[in-house]
Amino acid sequence: MRIAFQHELSELSDALVEVGELVQVAITDATAAFRDTNIELAEDVLTLGARIDAKCNALDDTAIDILARQAPVASDLKLVVTALRISSSLERMGDLALHIANLARYRFPERAIPKGLKKVFTEMGALDVDIAGLLVQMLRDQHPALLTEIDELDDKIDALHVRVFEKVLSDSVKDSASVVDATLASRYHERFGDHAVQIAKRIIELIPAEEHAHQDH
Amino acid sequence: MRIAFQHELSELSDALVEVGELVQVAITDATAAFRDTNIELAEDVLTLGARIDAKCNALDDTAIDILARQAPVASDLKLVVTALRISSSLERMGDLALHIANLARYRFPERAIPKGLKKVFTEMGALDVDIAGLLVQMLRDQHPALLTEIDELDDKIDALHVRVFEKVLSDSVKDSASVVDATLASRYHERFGDHAVQIAKRIIELIPAEEHAHQDH
Numbered sequence: 117m118r119i120a121f122q123h124e125l126s127e128l129s130d131a132l133v134e135v136g137e138l139v140q141v142a143i144t145d146a147t148a149a150f151r152d153t154n155i156e157l158a159e160d161v162l163t164l165g166a167r168i169d170a171k172c173n174a175l176d177d178t179a180i181d182i183l184a185r186q187a188p189v190a191s192d193l194k195l196v197v198t199a200l201r202i203s204s205s206l207e208r209m210g211d212l213a214l215h216i217a218n219l220a221r222y223r224f225p226e227r228a229i230p231k232g233l234k235k236v237f238t239e240m241g242a243l244d245v246d247i248a249g250l251l252v253q254m255l256r257d258q259h260p261a262l263l264t265e266i267d268e269l270d271d272k273i274d275a276l277h278v279r280v281f282e283k284v285l286s287d288s289v290k291d292s293a294s295v296v297d298a299t300l301a302s303r304y305h306e307r308f309g310d311h312a313v314q315i316a317k318r319i320i321e322l323i324p325a326e327e328h329a330h331q332d333h
Numbered sequence: 334m335r336i337a338f339q340h341e342l343s344e345l346s347d348a349l350v351e352v353g354e355l356v357q358v359a360i361t362d363a364t365a366a367f368r369d370t371n372i373e374l375a376e377d378v379l380t381l382g383a384r385i386d387a388k389c390n391a392l393d394d395t396a397i398d399i400l401a402r403q404a405p406v407a408s409d410l411k412l413v414v415t416a417l418r419i420s421s422s423l424e425r426m427g428d429l430a431l432h433i434a435n436l437a438r439y440r441f442p443e444r445a446i447p448k449g450l451k452k453v454f455t456e457m458g459a460l461d462v463d464i465a466g467l468l469v470q471m472l473r474d475q476h477p478a479l480l481t482e483i484d485e486l487d488d489k490i491d492a493l494h495v496r497v498f499e500k501v502l503s504d505s506v507k508d509s510a511s512v513v514d515a516t517l518a519s520r521y522h523e524r525f526g527d528h529a530v531q532i533a534k535r536i537i538e539l540i541p542a543e544e545h546a547h548q549d550h
Contacts, residue, residue, distance in 0.1 A: 180414055187404030197397055197417065204421065285509050292502050295512040303520065 121186050128182065128199045129255070131175045135206045136255045138168050140248040142213035143308065147241030149220040150301065151234070153227045161217035168210035172203045179203070191322070198318050202255075205311045205318075209248070212308045216241075219301055229301075230294030233283055240276045240305045243269050247312045254316055258323055263316045273309040277302050338403050345399065345416045346472070348392045352423045353472045355385050357465040359430035360525060364458030366437040367518065368451070370444045378434035385427035389420045396420070408539070415535050419472075422528045422535075426465070429525045433458075436518055446518075447511030450500055457493045457522045460486050464529045471533055475540055480533045490526040494519050 142164040149157035179200050182188065188196055220228040229237050247269045254262040280302040284295050359381040366375035396417050399405065405413055437445040446454050464486045471479040497519040501512050 180410065183400060183414070184406045184410050189401045193397065193401050197400070200414065200417070201421070204418070281513060284513060289509060292506060292512050295509050296498060296501060296516045299513045299516040300520065303517065 121182075121188075121192075124178075124182055124186070125188075125192060125195055128175065128178060128196065131171065131178065132199060132202055132206070133252060133255045135168060135171050135175065135203065136248070136252040138164055138171065139206050139209045139213065140245070140252050142168065142210055143216075143241075143248045144245050146213040146217040147244060147305075149217045150228050151238055151241055153220050153224055153229075155221060155224045158217040158220040158224075161214055165210050165214040169207060172207040172210075175203045176200060191324070195322060198322055202315050202318055205315050209308055209311045212304045212311070215304045216301060219297055219304075223297070228297065230289050230298050232289055233280065233298055236276055236279050236283065237301060237305075240273060240280075240302070243273045243276070244305055244308045247273070247309055251312045251315060254319055258319055260320055260323060260327075263313075263320050266312055266316045270309040270313045273306055277306040338399075338405075338409075341395075341399055341403070342405075342409060342412055345392065345395060345413065348388065348395065349416060349419055349423070350469060350472045352385060352388050352392065352420065353465070353469040355381055355388065356423050356426045356430065357462070357469050359385065359427055360433075360458075360465045361462050363430040363434040364461055364522075366434045367445050368455055368458055370437050370441055370446075372438060372441045375434040375437040375441075378431055382427050382431040386424060389424040389427075392420045393417060408541070412539060415539055419532050419535055422532050426525055426528045429521045429528070432521045433518060436514055436521075440514070445514065447506050447515050449506055450497065450515055453493055453496050453500065454518060454522075457490060457497075457519070460490045460493070461522055461525045464490070464526055468529045468532060471536055475536055477537055477540060477544075480530075480537050483529055483533045487526040487530045490523055494523040 142161050145157045145164065146161045148154060149161065179196050182196050183193075186192075222228075247266055250262055250266050250269065253259070254266070280298055283289060284298050289295055289298060359378050362374045362381065363378045365371060366378065396413050399413050400410075403409075439445075464483055467479055467483050467486065470476070471483070497515055500506060501515050506512055506515060
């Protein structure tokens with residue numbers, strides 16, 4: 117019974133890793149679609165978004181089923197509740213990837229990135245992809261040091277978010293449509309990073325204090 | 334024991350209503366601060382945001398404590414898990430109110446609403462306040478018909494969100510700073526409505542099917 121239960125908990129963790137991997141593919145495709153105004157890639161993100169939603173729903177059902185049948189307590193309970201919360205953040209990250217991809221779809225065949233902002237959005241996109249990669253690693257290994265790395269990437273994304281506004285408010289971006297696109301795109305990229313940090317912090321809270329201490333050395 | 338448990342569950346529901354009421358005050362103050370560039374009101378929203386976060390954290394702790402001690406099943410379990418989810422959405426609605434208030438703080442003493450958009454943002458703000466009011470009512474009474482009303486308000490908010498972009502893309506809004514402000518403000522107002530709909534749907538899922546049928550007539 118106990119072994120079966122532990123097996124169920126580890127299935128839950130595996131499911132989170134799988135969703136994380138899908139989110140990583142979604143943000144990779146979405147940022148490439150946005151950068152290159154690639155409509156096929158943008159449409160792939162639609163399909164990925166639906167798969168992420170379905171997987172999150174299944175994961176939530178599993179978690180609630182575990183709560184009902186196993187009535188976990190202490191750290192096991194914390195794990196199941198955290199899995200529900202992470203699932204909700206991952207689903208939201210999938211939504212944000214979809215929003216970024218949609219900016220490419222709406223503008224097609226015009227280019228999606230406003231003039232003068234290609235470099236900053238390419239960097240921002242690469243950082244979102246990197247942060248998704250670190251997040252998958254963290255979902256898999258729960259290594260506390262990854263939070264620091266994720267936090268650092270998020271700070272860089274925030275700095276680029278500010279830079280987008282500086283560029284937009286300077287004279288380099290002139291038409292209103294481009295300013296709207298840049299503002300929304302930057303906001304989506306920035307929120308994606310925020311969710312990664314939030315998930316990483318939740319993972320850290322699951323790690324017993326003595327392991328933190330151990331890993332510090 | 335059973336009575337004590339039911340009492341705990343109803344405390345959880347009461348806590349959600351209380352947070353909902355704080356969110357309602359926050360969005361009322363935030364949209365007024367944004368409309369009138371009222372810095373005092375905007376700062377009140379900062380305080381409210383902190384209270385909302387603290388109340389949500391306490392509510393989450395209570396919910397997890399109930400899961401641990403009472404190991405609820407079936408509809409009781411669903412209620413506790415839904416309370417956790419609603420708490421997270423309400424916290425996010427508080428954040429969005431704060432973002433709207435901050436737009437007033439950043440622009441002060443300049444006016445926060447770009448020229449030509451005062452009417453549309455006043456309407457959007459009033460709709461967000463109304464939707465928060467309906468949401469509090471729904472958290473209190475779980476009346477399914479309120480979902481329809483909330484949905485209708487959300488559709489109106491979405492339509493105004495589109496109208497903001499139309500106005501911005503016409504020649505009425507000229508400077509980039511105003512376009513950025515309008516884009517972000519509109520997005521925050523729109524997301525606020527989305528969360529209300531999401532919460533209302535979660536409440537509906539808690540109502541047994543036979544009650545739906547009953548309420549339809």
